Amino acid sequence: RRPARPHRDLIYPQDAPPCRHKLGPSIRIMQWNILAQALGEGKDGFIRCPLEALNWSERKYLILEEILTHRPDIVCLQEVDHYHDTFQPIMASLGYHGSFLAKPWSPCLDVEQNNGPDGCALFYSRSRFSLQTTLHLRLSAMMLPTNQVAIVQILNCQLTSKQLCVAVTHLKARSGWERVRSAQGANLLQSLRSITSRSRGSNVRSSGTNPLVVCGDFNAEPSEDVYRRFRSSPLGLDSAYKLLSADRQTEPPYTTWKIRPTGESCSTLDYIWYTHDSLSVDCLLDIPTEEQIGPDRLPSFHYPSDHLSLLCDISFKEAP
Ligand code: NDP
Ligand code: CA
Structure with a gap:
């Protein structure tokens, strides 16, 4: 028998500053690198994951189960190589609008019997949001175009009439590429600054920051330059998952954990960034314990990706 999917609680961070100016019900956001088939x-x-655990005919249901368990209002995915034949139609039938952007030269294309390129996908609930703008970005680094992309959308929240800008990205992987990741992050931040300032319009009072959420597999530990760039950007971003820690300043110990022939890799690479002036985080989905993940790590029969899903509820802060 298959082991059960790890149970994860929603954690309401203790001693969270009471947000007296919360506007409307919270917005649930999921970030997940689902592992390209x-x-x-x-x-x-x-090497420790049985090939049968990777069969797409079953694994796709575990991915959808994770999404359906939490029913996020916004779903940000990386390594999607089954958009048109799976996620687009199924998510549409569940009430989501989807957008997909393939990597220009996806490594999936090198695999025999591939299902097309992998890329980023962004879904939003049509009952909660209407779409104002979609931007498909190819990230550059030191002026040169790269193989990494981002989707940016400006959404109008139907319940609060507020605007929310959401971005999803997947930065360059592997060690030795830290400077490229940093430059890609700088390029994305620059684009986001120009997009969010344009979307405000000239007749909107310019107090506070434009509500913005950036979800991604940054392929970077918190010690890397690209993390520091996001943390210190003029957009006023903070990383949601720090709120799970006791001091509220520390990222989780891992967001991905796998065993390759080169060894075990347990690292924090995935983030949900949010503008701390205009949004607050109400709760976050806990990180499974080492015991829940199991000795063979990820992916496995009970968890379909080598990256964990990240999930949090955020709210608009009402201007005081
Ligand atoms: P990246 O280095 O960003 O990595 C691509 C994928 O490989 C990621 O999804 C990453 O997963 C995964 N990965 C990371 N570390 C390892 C590892 N140690 N072993 C196996 N997989 C790993 O790739 P690029 O986007 O820069 O693309 C480079 C690739 O593109 C080349 O490998 C080449 O095969 C291919 N390519 C194909 C061309 C074509 O004509 N088809 C042309 C040019 C390039 P994660 O993010 O989860 O870490
Ligand atoms: Ca991967």
Whole structure:
């Protein structure tokens, strides 16, 4: 029998400053690198994961189960190589609008019998939001175009009439590429500054910051330059998952944990950034324990990706 999917509680951070100016019900956001089917079967070399646990015919249901368990209002995914044949139609039938942007030269295309390129996907609940703008960005680094992309959308919240800008990205992987990641992050931040300032319009009072959420697999530990760039950007971003820690300043110990022929890799690479002046985090989905993840790490029969899903509820802060 299959082991059960790890149970994860929603944590309401203690001693969270009471937000007296919360506007409307919270917005649930999911960030998840779902592991491209072609990479998982053909390139990653997860030596402790049985190949049968990677069968797409079953694994897709575990991915959808994770999404349906939490019913996020916004779903940000990386490594999507089954958008058109799976996620687009199924998510549409569940009430979501979807947008997909493939990587220009996806490594999936090198795998025999691939299902097309992988890329980023962004879904929002049509009952909660209407779409104002979609931007498909190819990230550059030191003026040169790269193989990494981002989707940015400006959404109008139907319940509060507030605007929310959401971005999803997947930065360059592997060690030795820290400077490229940093430059890609700088490029994305620059684009977001120009997009959010334009979307405000000239007749909007310019107090506070434009509500913005950036979800991604940054492929960077918190010690990397790209993390520091996001933390110190003029957009006023903070990382939601720090709120799970006792001091509220520390990222979780891992967001991905896998075993390759080169060894075990347990690291924090995935983030949900939010503008702390205009948004507050109400709760976050806890990180499974080492015991829940199990000795063979991820992916596994009970968890379909090598990256954990991140999930939090955020609210608009009403201007005081
Ligand atoms: P990245 O280095 O960003 O990584 C691509 C994927 O590989 C990521 O999804 C990453 O997962 C995963 N990955 C990270 N570390 C490892 C590892 N140690 N072993 C196996 N997989 C890993 O790739 P780029 O986007 O820069 O693309 C480079 C690739 O693109 C080349 O490998 C080449 O195969 C391919 N390419 C294909 C071309 C074509 O014509 N088809 C042309 C040019 C390039 P995660 O983010 O989860 O860490
Ligand atoms: Ca991967």
